[in-house]
Amino acid sequence: MDRSGSEEVFIVQIGLGDSRVVTADDAADDINAEIPVQLDYAVQEVIGSALKDYCNDIIKSPVPDKFLSLLAKLEAEERKKGQSK
Amino acid sequence: MTDRSQGDLLVAEIPFLRAYAVSLTSSVTTADDLVQETLVKAWANFGSFQQGTNLRGWLVTILRNSFYSSYRKMKREVPDPNGAYAKTLSVGAEQGSRLQLNEFREALEKLSPEHREVLVMIGIAEMSYEEAAEICGVPTGTIKSRLNRARAKLAELLSLNGVQDIGPDPVNTGVLIRAPSRVS
Numbered sequence: 001m002d003r004s005g006s007e008e009v010f011i012v013q014i015g016l017g018d019s020r021v022v023t024a025d026d027a028a029d030d031i032n033a034e035i036p037v038q039l040d041y042a043v044q045e046v047i048g049s050a051l052k053d054y055c056n057d058i059i060k061s062p063v064p065d066k067f068l069s070l071l072a073k074l075e076a077e078e079r080k081k082g083q084s085k
Numbered sequence: 086m087t088d089r090s091q092g093d094l095l096v097a098e099i100p101f102l103r104a105y106a107v108s109l110t111s112s113v114t115t116a117d118d119l120v121q122e123t124l125v126k127a128w129a130n131f132g133s134f135q136q137g138t139n140l141r142g143w144l145v146t147i148l149r150n151s152f153y154s155s156y157r158k159m160k161r162e163v164p165d166p167n168g169a170y171a172k173t174l175s176v177g178a179e180q181g182s183r184l185q186l187n188e189f190r191e192a193l194e195k196l197s198p199e200h201r202e203v204l205v206m207i208g209i210a211e212m213s214y215e216e217a218a219e220i221c222g223v224p225t226g227t228i229k230s231r232l233n234r235a236r237a238k239l240a241e242l243l244s245l246n247g248v249q250d251i252g253p254d255p256v257n258t259g260v261l262i263r264a265p266s267r268v269s
Binding site for chain 1: 091092095097100101103104107108113117120121124125128148184186189191204206208209216233236237239240243245
């Protein structure tokens, strides 16, 4: 029935995603992790788009004035220094 | 002249720096303090930045160093009030996000900063593994490993064991996953 179809899916899933790289550093990085390292490609997609939603809220909001005035202040200070030389 | 373009170059990177800083701190207030410190340091040291090279990478390195040298300790002492970040978010579920943003944020906050930052470097800034490795001062393999672990941990926290409950329906998922048509 559906069986061959689901096996097919399984085989391809293994080929997708990042290759598993385990070095001594990886082990040190998270030695207690008991979580699967290989993830379903579709799960990665869901996580990736959620991360984008999360970050885009900040990325797409206008640059706060405090940063613009900070940079303007730094620029003004530098110009003043340049003139006094 | 150069000052003006210097300011413009920095302004253009502020949105990403804020997002990256939030990924480290989980707090918009602390993140903005970090960004401010980064801008001051970047301005003072702009002479050491080589024009034409990767400005974002350079700024991320500065911000990262500030975070790991001081803010990380501070964060433990002064945790962000629960939900403070959520209140700053204007995006609701109606925007078509497949995961509830708050649910995702809570899961993300349970990861270590090392894992969160790799997610943002690769997933948002679209840095290469090599670039992220250089900034974090670790081998490329460690970046790959951290990314995999970060995703796996998120999947676990969000109960994304399968894709049936969230995201594309099973039929479409099947098509997506089977995209390479030749399967032996």
